Amino acid sequence: MKYLFSLLLTALVTVAAQAQGVLTFEKELHDFGSVPEGTMATHEFRFKNTGNQPVIIANVQASCGCTTPDWTKTPVLPGKTGIVKAVYSSAGRPGIFNKTVTVTSNATTPSTVLTIKGNVLNKEQMKSSLTPAQLAQSPRLTLDRTVHNFGKMEAGQTASTKFTVKNTGKQDLVLGAITSQCYCVGYKNVPSPIKPGQSAVVELVYSQRKLGNQNEPVVITSNDITGDAKLTLKALIVQDLNANSMVKESGASVPFK
Template identity: 75%
Template sequence: MKNFASLFLALVLGVASFGARAQGVMTFEKEAHDFGNVAEGTMATHEFKFKNTGNQPIIIANVQASCGCTTPDWTKTPVLPGKSGIIKAMYSSAGRPGIFNKTVTVTSNAATPSTVLSIKGNVLNKDQVKATLTPAQLAQSPRLVLDRAAHDFGKIEAGQQPVAKFTVKNTGKQDLQLGTLTSSCNCVGYKATPAPIKPGQSASVELIYAQRTVGSMSDVVTIGSNDLHGDTKLTLKANVVRDLNAASMVKESGVAVPFK
């Protein structure tokens, strides 16, 4: 009877021990990345790769950046044992010259539930970057050319978010990377993050216009990029009204007159 009790206890402890070890383990190739010098206006992007070296699937619950200037992305599906996933950190360098040091915190069901990854670098403005290049190197740099410099949405309703589609061509000799959009209204954004554009190729870029101020609007937008020849600007115009339906007709003395 005593032997049976000892055997039962050993079995229980063995199962408990196995359960404690039955977890995913997130093993990163590295947990810190140094971009070095980064040209202002570009989106400094790095993918932290990891492998599940445990014996249970890993599910990433959230990835939180230390500031709004860093945008994270990650593998959304369960990472099975022996398989790999990524944590992507994207730092927007537009308007942020100088040294940066940021973190992203990964929360998951892995054996270590919280992991902190770090990125750092030094953002150089375009004049500083140009000063480090020879004329031959500058000639090899990317070049951004827009198909037009303005877009007029016509009459739109406040709260609508129409999309303007532009064609961007890279007439330079290196990949063109589009960065952050800046405008005084803070009402313009990309519909989707643009991919790098190869030399001699063109790509369609869609801009979302979320202007809520009523009236005749004309907003100048600066497109950040790694084009060292200067900033690229475009203008978005619109006649913004409160209500498109109410702007049609009103009745006065039984006679319909245009509403102004």
């Protein structure tokens, strides 16, 4: 009797051990090849649950702050698929990169390491490495205007403005990081890729604390190999917009008019 009980217990333990989800990735390494500087290099690692229990991804941890991960948050049932997305910000990071994201789940193998790699080239390097035919296939970024004047603003106030971006090229246009000397300009919402021949409205936010007339050069990076988009944001920054405030102009304090 004890022998039969032992056999039954062993069988139950074996079945329980076999009842588990299995994460099977299509591939665990992606090579972007040459990446134009400023591009948000994005790849989706696809996987399938080849086990017999649901799989829940608890966390995905990138090896550096330059890589932003995302993943399927809902339980993945047996036979179903999901994704782990890795986004590498190449702005200001020329050269070869090799980064990892570690996937933690309740699968049979609780930890899986995925790798992305590539070589970030500046626009001049990209242009010199491509044929005229390849250059002709590049996305093209055009702006409806290159200057916006906010007028009078209070120091520290946040204002926004919208630009229309059109892709006149032949591949999807992917906008990258925004750079400015004041570090006071950014996207209100991260823009989606723009299809060839289509336009999109991009909203920028601006917040400046330095007083006086401001002319802020801004660069919008993208995967347009021909160059980055340049624009200028202007504003008169005052300490206080109240009618009785004092504004420092030309080195002297005068009533704000």
